[in-house]
Every structure is written in C-alpha cells, then in structure tokens.
Amino acid sequence: MNADELLLTAVRKCRRVDLYADPRPLTPDEQKEYDSMRARYQNGEPLQYVLGECDFLGSALAVNPCVLIPRPETEILVDTILQKLKSSKLSKPCRVLDLGTGSGNIAIALAKAIDPCHVTALDISEEAISVARCNAAANGVTEKIRFLREDMRESLVANRAWMKNFDCIVSNPPYIKTSALDHLPRDVQQEPRLALDGGADGLRFYETIIRRVHQYLKPEGYLFFEIGDGQAAPVEALLEKNPFYRNIRFYPDHTQTDRVVCSQTTLSVCEQKDTHTWKSW
Numbered sequence: 001m002n003a004d005e006l007l008l009t010a011v012r013k014c015r016r017v018d019l020y021a022d023p024r025p026l027t028p029d030e031q032k033e034y035d036s037m038r039a040r041y042q043n044g045e046p047l048q049y050v051l052g053e054c055d056f057l058g059s060a061l062a063v064n065p066c067v068l069i070p071r072p073e074t075e076i077l078v079d080t081i082l083q084k085l086k087s088s089k090l091s092k093p094c095r096v097l098d099l100g101t102g103s104g105n106i107a108i109a110l111a112k113a114i115d116p117c118h119v120t121a122l123d124i125s126e127e128a129i130s131v132a133r134c135n136a137a138a139n140g141v142t143e144k145i146r147f148l149r150e151d152m153r154e155s156l157v158a159n160r161a162w163m164k165n166f167d168c169i170v171s172n173p174p175y176i177k178t179s180a181l182d183h184l185p186r187d188v189q190q191e192p193r194l195a196l197d198g199g200a201d202g203l204r205f206y207e208t209i210i211r212r213v214h215q216y217l218k219p220e221g222y223l224f225f226e227i228g229d230g231q232a233a234p235v236e237a238l239l240e241k242n243p244f245y246r247n248i249r250f251y252p253d254h255t256q257t258d259r260v261v262c263s264q265t266t267l268s269v270c271e272q273k274d275t276h277t278w279k280s281w
C-alpha cells in the first residue's frame with residue numbers, strides 16, 4: 001500500500017480493497033483527520049508515527065515517538081533466532097532476555113513463536129516499557145513476558161537474582177555513532193536519540209553486553225545481536241576477546257550486509273545453578 005492508501009484506510013477504518021469497492025467521499029470529520037495526518041506526514045514525520053501503528057512479522061504493534069519504529073532487518077534477527085533455537089536443546093520454558101526492548105517487537109515475536117517460554121524484556125525508557133506492555137497485551141502474550149524499566153548497564157553489573165540460566169539473550173541496541181546522529185535522514189532523526197546513540201564508536205552497548213552476559217547464559221546458550229553497517233569486524237573482535245564465546249556466525253540482510261551475529265557460550269561457562277526464579281515473579 002502507498003502512503004495515501006494507508007492514511008485513507010486508517011481514517012476510514014477499512015481494508016485497502018474497500019477504498020476501491022466503496023469509493024465514497026470522506027465525511028467532514030474523516031476529511032479533517034486525513035488532512036491533519038497528511039500534513040504531519042508531509043512535514044517529515046514517519047508514516048508509522050502518523051498512523052500510530054506498524055507491522056512486525058505479521059503482528060500489529062502500536063508505535064509513537066517514544067519508541068524506535070521496528071525495522072525489516074530486525075525481522076531477520078528474529079527469524080535467525082527461531083531457526084537456531086528450533087534445533088537446540090532448550091529449557092522448558094525457554095528463557096529469553098531482550099535488552100533494549102523498545103516497542104517490544106522482538107520479545108513479542110519470540111513469545112508468540114516459542115512455547116513454552118518466559119521472556120524478560122527491559123528498557124531504560126519508561127515510555128517505551130509502557131508501549132511494549134500495551135503491545136504484548138494486544139498480541140495476547142502478557143503472561144509470557146515480564147517487562148522491566150532498567151538501565152541495562154546497571155542490571156548487567158548488579159547480577160540480579162533473576163538473571164540466570166537464560167537460553168537466549170538478544171539485543172538490538174543503539175548502534176549509531178554519536179557524531180552521525182545529526183546527519184541521519186530527517187524522519188530517522190525524529191526517533192528517540194536514546195534508541196540510536198551507540199556512543200563515540202557506535203559499539204558502547206556491544207562492549208558492555210559482551211563483557212557481562214556470558215555469566216547469565218546457560219552453557220551453550222545463545223547471544224544474538226543486530227549490528228550496524230561495518231560493525232561485523234569490531235563486534236567479532238569483541239566476542240573473540242572473551243573466552244566464554246564460541247561459534248560466532250554472521251547472517252546477512254537483503255542487501256548482503258552482515259546484520260545479525262550469533263554466538264554461543266562455551267560448555268565451561270561459569271557454573272550456574274537452576275534457580276527457577278520465574279515462580280517468584
């Protein structure tokens with residue numbers, strides 16, 4: 001659908017086919033709403049924010065300027081995770097940690113696809129957590145996801161009681177270099193800086209996560225990242241520097257750019273007890 005069709009179906013609350021099967025003029029209220037949405041779009045606001053919604057792997061998710069608009073590249077990340085987990089021995093329920101959940105897109109897609117599973121999804125932004133909670137409810141997976149408003153840099157150091165024995169830890173962290181933020185396309189600049197700013201070299205979050213999370217994964221547990229253009233080599237170097245990771249693999253996006261990285265913890269990763277803290281939520 002083109003932008004006009006999307007705006008018209010949103011205003012008329014109908015399907016695309018109805019625009020042509022029943023091509024009636026808009027009512028005055030509908031016209032007012034359409035004009036206002038179209039003006040926002042023409043002023044450079046991302047269409048998904050104007051519509052208040054986007055599609056992620058077939059699920060409708062609410063979005064607003066407090067959350068990053070989920071990207072098609074992140075669908076590749078989720079597909080890769082599901083492929084890998086399908087052929088692995090997982091806990092029942094499978095335990096997943098999503099660092100920087102934003103709209104909740106990754107957590108929700110995994111919760112819908114993996115049964116049984118328990119996902120912990122955290123974000124530093126209170127507003128993002130509230131959008132993600134609504135999206136989980138709208139997609140019927142509230143019971144499978146625990147949302148936490150936390151700064152991952154603190155949680156990963158604090159070694160909280162529940163942070164143990166994950167089968168899979170995933171993150172699509174902020175990964176744009178700070179110096180590049182002001183040169184991003186106008187619509188991307190309207191997304192939260194908090195969701196984009198990866199520090200001076202864009203690698204700040206990968207460094208923190210790679211340094212810390214092996215202790216929260218089961219032996220042979222999976223760590224998945226989405227990465228930015230040109231970040232495959234530095235992220236690989238960070239993983240290789242840590243003796244607890246092995247089997248580092250990259251997966252390309254539709255432009256054949258490495259977009260997803262997967263690695264596994266070694267068998268000898270620090271001894272961990274199965275505490276099953278889920279019961280004490």
Ligand SMILES: C[S@@+](CC[C@H](N)C(=O)[O-])C[C@H]1O[C@@H](n2cnc3c(N)ncnc32)[C@H](O)[C@@H]1O
Nearest residue numbers: 070100101102123124151152172173174194195
């Ligand atoms: C690139 S966005 C990814 C959002 C979503 N997971 C997705 O794939 O579309 C990164 C997310 O990390 C969150 N974030 C940034 N700094 C954080 C921190 N220190 N601790 C936890 N979350 C953080 C942002 O608020 C944002 O929602």
